[in-house]
Amino acid sequence: MSGVTPSVATESERHPVDAALAARLAAIVGDRRVLFRPGELLAYSSDGLPGYLKQPSIAVFPGTRDEVIAVVRELARAGAPFVPRGAGTGLSGGALADGVVLLGLNRLSRILSIDAENAIAVVEPGVVNVALSRAVSAHGLHYAPDPSSQAACTIGGNVAENAGGPHCLKYGVTLNHVVALTVALPNGEVVTLGNAAGENDGYDLVGAFVGSEGCFGVALDVTVRLARNPQAVRTLLADFHSIDAGARAVSAIIASGLLPAALEMMDAGTIRAVEASIYAAGYPTDAAAVLLVELDGPIAGLDADVATVVRHCRDAGARDVRVARDEAERTKLWQGRKKAFGAMGRISSHLVVQDAVVPRTKLPQMLARVHDIAERYRVTVCNVFHAGDGNLHPNIGYDANDPDESARVHAAMREIMQACVDAGGTITGEHGVGIDKLPYMGAIFSEESLSAMCALREVFDPDRRANPGKVVPMHSCREWQMAPAARTGQH
Amino acid sequence: MAPASLAELRESIRDAIARRCPLRVVSRGSWLDANRPVHADTRLEVGAYAGIVEYEPGDLTLTARAGTTLHEIARATSANGQWLALDPLGDPSRATLGATIATGSYGPLAHHFGTPRDMTLGVEFVSGTGDVVRGGGRVVKNVAGFDLTRLVTGAWGSLGVLTEATVRLRALPSVEATLLIDIGSATAELERARTALRGLPFVPLAVQLVDAAARQALGVAGGRDAFIVRLGGNEEAVRAQREQLRGIGEAHDVDTEIWRRARVAEPAGAAVVRLSRLPSRFAATWQDAERIAERWPGGQLHGDPGRGVVRVVLPVDGNVLDASLRAALEIPFDGTRIYERLPRALWPALAPTAMHGAIDRGVKAAFDPHYLLNPGIFGELQ
Ligand SMILES: Cc1cc2nc3c(=O)[nH]c(=O)nc-3n(C[C@H](O)[C@H](O)[C@@H](O)COP(=O)(O)OP(=O)(O)OC[C@H]3O[C@@H](n4cnc5c(N)ncnc54)[C@H](O)[C@@H]3O)c2cc1C
Ligand SMILES: Cc1cc2nc3c(=O)[nH]c(=O)nc-3n(C[C@H](O)[C@H](O)[C@H](O)COP(=O)(O)OP(=O)(O)OC[C@H]3O[C@@H](n4cnc5c(N)ncnc54)[C@H](O)[C@@H]3O)c2cc1C
Numbered sequence: 031m032s033g034v035t036p037s038v039a040t041e042s043e044r045h046p047v048d049a050a051l052a053a054r055l056a057a058i059v060g061d062r063r064v065l066f067r068p069g070e071l072l073a074y075s076s077d078g079l080p081g082y083l084k085q086p087s088i089a090v091f092p093g094t095r096d097e098v099i100a101v102v103r104e105l106a107r108a109g110a111p112f113v114p115r116g117a118g119t120g121l122s123g124g125a126l127a128d129g130v131v132l133l134g135l136n137r138l139s140r141i142l143s144i145d146a147e148n149a150i151a152v153v154e155p156g157v158v159n160v161a162l163s164r165a166v167s168a169h170g171l172h173y174a175p176d177p178s179s180q181a182a183c184t185i186g187g188n189v190a191e192n193a194g195g196p197h198c199l200k201y202g203v204t205l206n207h208v209v210a211l212t213v214a215l216p217n218g219e220v221v222t223l224g225n226a227a228g229e230n231d232g233y234d235l236v237g238a239f240v241g242s243e244g245c246f247g248v249a250l251d252v253t254v255r256l257a258r259n260p261q262a263v264r265t266l267l268a269d270f271h272s273i274d275a276g277a278r279a280v281s282a283i284i285a286s287g288l289l290p291a292a293l294e295m296m297d298a299g300t301i302r303a304v305e306a307s308i309y310a311a312g313y314p315t316d317a318a319a320v321l322l323v324e325l326d327g328p329i330a331g332l333d334a335d336v337a338t339v340v341r342h343c344r345d346a347g348a349r350d351v352r353v354a355r356d357e358a359e360r361t362k363l364w365q366g367r368k369k370a371f372g373a374m375g376r377i378s379s380h381l382v383v384q385d386a387v388v389p390r391t392k393l394p395q396m397l398a399r400v401h402d403i404a405e406r407y408r409v410t411v412c413n414v415f416h417a418g419d420g421n422l423h424p425n426i427g428y429d430a431n432d433p434d435e436s437a438r439v440h441a442a443m444r445e446i447m448q449a450c451v452d453a454g455g456t457i458t459g460e461h462g463v464g465i466d467k468l469p470y471m472g473a474i475f476s477e478e479s480l481s482a483m484c485a486l487r488e489v490f491d492p493d494r495r496a497n498p499g500k501v502v503p504m505h506s507c508r509e510w511q512m513a514p515a516a517r518t519g520q521h
Numbered sequence: 522m523a524p525a526s527l528a529e530l531r532e533s534i535r536d537a538i539a540r541r542c543p544l545r546v547v548s549r550g551s552w553l554d555a556n557r558p559v560h561a562d563t564r565l566e567v568g569a570y571a572g573i574v575e576y577e578p579g580d581l582t583l584t585a586r587a588g589t590t591l592h593e594i595a596r597a598t599s600a601n602g603q604w605l606a607l608d609p610l611g612d613p614s615r616a617t618l619g620a621t622i623a624t625g626s627y628g629p630l631a632h633h634f635g636t637p638r639d640m641t642l643g644v645e646f647v648s649g650t651g652d653v654v655r656g657g658g659r660v661v662k663n664v665a666g667f668d669l670t671r672l673v674t675g676a677w678g679s680l681g682v683l684t685e686a687t688v689r690l691r692a693l694p695s696v697e698a699t700l701l702i703d704i705g706s707a708t709a710e711l712e713r714a715r716t717a718l719r720g721l722p723f724v725p726l727a728v729q730l731v732d733a734a735a736r737q738a739l740g741v742a743g744g745r746d747a748f749i750v751r752l753g754g755n756e757e758a759v760r761a762q763r764e765q766l767r768g769i770g771e772a773h774d775v776d777t778e779i780w781r782r783a784r785v786a787e788p789a790g791a792a793v794v795r796l797s798r799l800p801s802r803f804a805a806t807w808q809d810a811e812r813i814a815e816r817w818p819g820g821q822l823h824g825d826p827g828r829g830v831v832r833v834v835l836p837v838d839g840n841v842l843d844a845s846l847r848a849a850l851e852i853p854f855d856g857t858r859i860y861e862r863l864p865r866a867l868w869p870a871l872a873p874t875a876m877h878g879a880i881d882r883g884v885k886a887a888f889d890p891h892y893l894l895n896p897g898i899f900g901e902l903q
Contacts, residue, residue: 147801192664203662205671206639221878228797228857229830232875232899233680233884234625237638237671241664261722285579287602287692328722331758387660391579419662420580459662467665474665478652482888483667489883501666 048087051108051131055090058100065089074115074132078179079123079466080380081430086113086127091134095154095250098138102248103218105131111495112216114244116156116187119179121383122464124191124243124500133248135186141165142251149256150209150226155186155249162254171256174201177460178368186249192241194460196292196367197324199418201257203460205240210253213239213246216491226253238486243462244497246490260326263291264336265354265363268343269317273297273401273413276319277394279346280417283323284390288338292324293418294367300374300414304366307373311366312359317349321417322367370414371425378427382439386447388455390420399449400424407442409435421459422450448473463501471503480506523566527645527653527684533565534682534893535651543896546678548588548620551611554677555862558869560897567682568617573597574685575659582642584659584687587619594618603690606634606726610784619683625675629727629751629780632827637674640689644670646681649889659687672884678895680888694726694753698763699779700772701741702748712804714748715826717769719800723762724827727751727780730807732814734821735834738786741775751780788819788836792846792863798856800829807831809854816849832861843867874900 049066056064065071066088075085092098105112113127115134125132138154141162145151146169153162159180163172176195177183183193189211194203201207210224224236239246270276276295283293296304301313301320313320321343325335340351354360366373375381388396397413400422404411415423424446428439447457447470457463457470471480484507488494522544524530537544543561547553548568571588578601585594591605592614598604609616609626620626622644627636634640643657656669673680704714711730718728729749736743748769752762766772787793794813798806803826810831814820817835824831837846843866850871860872876882876899885892885901896902 145799145801148799192668194662198662202635202639205668206635215880221880225857227799227829229795229828229859230675230857231859232675232877233881234638234671234675235880235884237674238668238884240671241668245667281579284581287581289692328758328761330761331755334755334757387658387662389577389580389582389660391577416662420660421662455660456658456663456665458665459660460664462664463666471666474658475655476653479655479669480666482648482652482654482656482669485887486667486669486672486884489880489887 048108048110051104051110052088054104055088055101058104059090059092059097063091063093074118074127074134077118077123077125078121078383079126079464080382082123082126084126084128086132087129089132089134091137093137095138098133098135098248098250099214099218099220101133102214102216105495106216106218109493109495111498113497114186114190114248116184116190117158117182119183120187120191120464121385121461122458122466124462124464124497125187126465128499130498135248136184144169146171149258150253151256152251152253153185154251155184155189157185159183159185159188166256170259172259173207173254174198174257175204175207178371185252185254189240189249189252190242190244191460191462194416194419194421196294196416199293199416200289200291205237207255208236208240208252209255211236211239212250213248214250215247216493216496220250224253241462242490243464243501245487245501247496260291262329262332263324263326263360264332265360266323266336266339266351267313267354267363268321268323268348268351269314270319270321270346270348271317272347273319273397274394275347276321277397277417279321279343279348280393281391282342282346283339284418286338286342288335290323290339290418291326292322293416294322295413295415295417296320296322296367296370297413299410299412300370303373303377303412304370307369307376309366309369309373311362313366314350322363367414374412374425374427378429380428380430382426382428382443383461384422384424384426384443384446385458385461386422386450386455387459388420388422388450388453390418392453392455393417393420396422396449396453400446403442403445403449407438409439409442416459419459420455465500468501468503471506477506522563523569525569527570527647530567530570530682530684531647531651531653534647534649537563537893538649538651538891541891541893543893546682546895548617549590549615551615552620552624554895554898556865556868557898558865558900559895560902561895565682567619567684570684571617578603581690581692582659582661582687583690584685585618586685587617587683589618590614591616591618591621598690599693602693604693605640605688606630606691607637607640608780608784610787612785618686618688622674622686623676623678623683628784629729629825632728632825633724633726634691638671641670641674641686642689643687644673644683645685646673646683648681649891649894654681657687661689677898679885679898680894682894696754696756696759697777698752698759699775699777700750700752700763700766701775702750702766702770702772703743703745704747704770706746708804708808711746711807714769715803718748718750718826721765723758723765725750725762726753728825728827730824730826732811732822734814734819735823738821739779739782741779749775749779751777787834790837792835792837792850793861794833794850795830795859795861796833796854796856797828797830797859800827802856803829806856809852812852813849837864847871869900872900876901
């Protein structure tokens with residue numbers, strides 16, 4: 031759970047910095063690229079998850095692939111745990127390094143090759159998501175997974191979190207777009223997973239690595255599939271006088287079988303925050319909810335689909351449905367959505383960005399539940415989310431320095447999560463488990479399943495040095511200790 | 522052994538662990554191990570553990586036990602205008618969901634919809650440690666925990682016995698059409714048509730290039746290679762798609778039944794290899810495949826230009842010498858060669874192993890530490 035009162039451990043509480051290790055790392059990457067003074071480390075003591083400050087012992091920033099490999103090998107020799115980090119925009123605390131080495135990959139930001147003919151690209155892990163789409167746009171291509179943080183987050187971080195985004199409804203999440211990876215295993219060995227040039231046989235290790243949250247090693251390069259730009263795009267804004275009506279429209283559109291490129295929902299609180307910010311998109315401020323619906327593809331037949339969406343919105347009680355007239359209006363409508371978290375963040379001192387998924391038919395009842403829970407705990411929830419996927423983001427702005435309010439916020443969040451699980455959903459659709467969702471893993475997975483996950487992690491990282499303490503609760507990993515002979519893999 | 526419940530299945534596996542008894546996992550047995558050298562005499566029959574567990578049409582997801590046939594799933598979903606857009610070879614009334622996911626099997630629809638990897642949302646399986654394990658879930662987006670779903674998809678039952686899976690469904694297109702476009706056999710002609718198909722503003726549901734022998738088997742005989750293209754969408758969309766296809770060559774309608782026929786048209790027991798390279802090299806891959814098929818009586822070819830894959834089907838009867846088959850298959854080829862089915866004796870020679878490194882071996886050892894589930898299926902025991 032996020033929102034623990036910020037605290038910076040005092041120097042004496044922390045592990046003494048391993049000066050010798052820092053020196054050896056500096057010999058690889060240069061003095062300027064190794065930080066170990068508390069003041070310098072402050073910027074790397076948090077990620078996108080509010081309320082935590084965890085200081086790394088050392089932060090090291092290699093600039094080339096060879097330097098990364100040398101650093102990982104040095105850490106292996108030292109037996110030092112480490113945490114890979116991209117842009118630090120993660121919302122589950124995955125890139126927090128608590129007294130261990132932080133390995134920054136943001137300097138590896140080169141696009142290594144673009145093969146427009148086959149619609150694939152090979153990129154270094156520190157390439158910023160949107161930079162890839164920009165680089166391939168001249169070929170009429172783009173990289174489809176588009177997290178709202180795409181202007182900052184890295185492909186390496188996307189791979190580690192199996193990131194999603196508004197357009198993943200139609201195009202699929204990161205998993206569906208990664209075809210091959212080169213990985214530095216925590217022991218320093220470099221392996222290639224997958225095959226960009228043909229099919230694969232054997233185990234789907236690319237599939238296993240995507241979403242492994244930095245626990246299986248460091249992605250050194252990523253081969254991704256690119257998507258062709260659609261011939262035409264239609265962006266619609268529908269507004270509703272109740273959240274329920276909006277949610278029913280979503281369920282109806284999905285049930286109709288239509289597959290919009292994106293289907294996003296924002297409620298009144300979100301709309302007001304956006305409209306009060308510099309990203310004001312022209313959303314109606316008196317609406318209880320708006321849907322942002324995008325349809326794309328060949329021109330032929332597209333407007334028939336638009337008509338179907340409009341009909342479902344109206345049937346559900348939409349007050350108004352308008353289609354963006356031009357690219358400028360489209361961009362503006364999207365800008366408001368993509369910057370919604372930022373807009374909310376301006377209003378409160380702290381913002382819990384929650385992430386859970388429910389079956390699409392359960393959206394109306396779940397949004398009503400969220401509303402009830404918020405009222406009971408006297409907190410204000412703003413919903414802005416990937417409605418077409420049933421991927422909720424109920425967010426609560428609050429003041430983390432007010433203990434009473436913090437307690438109410440956390441209790442409300444726990445209840446919301448439980449409600450999503452009870453509805454047949456899951457505890458995270460795209461932000462990952464990190465440390466934030468650790469307490470909920472037991473709510474959806476049995477001990478047997480959790481220990482199987484531990485076993486998989488141990489194949490990649492027998493010493494458990496890569497991103498220790500994340501994703502799977504430690505107590506579930508007792509089998510690690512029990513059957514070491516079975517895991518050596520030498521048979 | 523034919524356990525009827527999850528508890529019994531787990532007991533069977535625990536019992537096998539106690540006795541160190543290797544198991545051959547069998548569902549409906551329609552494709553068993555494609556003759557892969559599995560070293561197990563005891564059959565663990567799991568095909569009877571079947572039935573749809575949950576299907577809420579509005580969610581476009583379906584959860585079924587592993588023994589459920591693709592036909593049963595199609596019957597339930599089509600009643601609601603939906604489908605599991607997956608058409609692996611074999612008779613759908615025998616092919617099971619569990620085996621399809623376990624073998625990662627797919628068919629022509631992969632052109633548009635991808636493979637089991639892309640549509641499996643969650644699984645339940647009993648691992649070789651006798652644990653009941655779940656990965657993923659029943660919702661369409663889920664990143665909770667490490668991805669055990671992808672791990673067992675395509676693992677051929679070597680890590681665990683699938684008991685249940687949740688898959689993503691799609692709406693059936695309201696209009697469908699299938700067109701056949703004759704092309705010349707010259708490489709330049711093939712390359713021109715491939716490029717033109719790729720430049721279309723839409724992605725067809727399926728695109729298969731078939732050679733004369735495959736056309737014959739499908740009942741659309743003709744002397745030359747042809748593209749068979751499956752279109753789908755709303756009425757206006759399909760009308761436009763037809764128009765656009767005409768720009769590529771002379772296109773005429775064929776019965777959409779052809780796709781069903783394609784699933785069962787293959788000679789029983791044929792040796793099959795898939796050749797693949799980047800799609801841009803499809804014409805060259807097709808030529809390489811032709812060099813194999815030309816040298817084999819009754820050899821057939823079909824391929825997906827979008828995926829860069831060509832499937833070479835060589836009929837095999839009792840009189841065929843393994844050595845001559847091997848000679849036909851072993852042409853020099855710098856792409857990826859994946860064997861689907863071979864005479865038993867040829868597996869070790871042609872496809873020694875699908876275990877490529879220490880991680881593959883480690884995964885096997887972690888999930889099946891006693892090597893009891895389909896041991897040898899990935900060549901790991903040679
Ligand atoms: C004529 C014909 C041609 C085919 N051609 C191809 C082809 O070219 N390529 C291809 O990939 N597939 C092919 N198939 C296979 C088919 O598409 C699927 O693999 C599958 O649907 C077979 O179902 P089954 O229940 O009969 O499987 P079975 O024959 O019982 O089992 C197939 C494999 O899956 C494993 N398995 C079965 N159930 C489970 C389970 N619950 N958990 C774990 N492992 C399990 C088995 O151990 C076995 O290795 C063909 C099938 C037929 C009948
Ligand atoms: C305003 C805002 C909006 C957001 N919207 C979305 C959204 O729409 N969809 C979505 O999915 N997420 C969203 N996020 C969350 C976040 O942006 C994603 O999780 C993103 O993928 C993180 O990328 P990063 O480079 O910042 O990674 P970090 O936060 O630096 O790291 C995330 C995880 O990845 C690991 N990691 C990083 N690089 C590597 C590497 N090279 N090899 C191995 N492991 C590595 C880290 O150890 C850590 O566990 C949003 C965040 C913000 C702040």
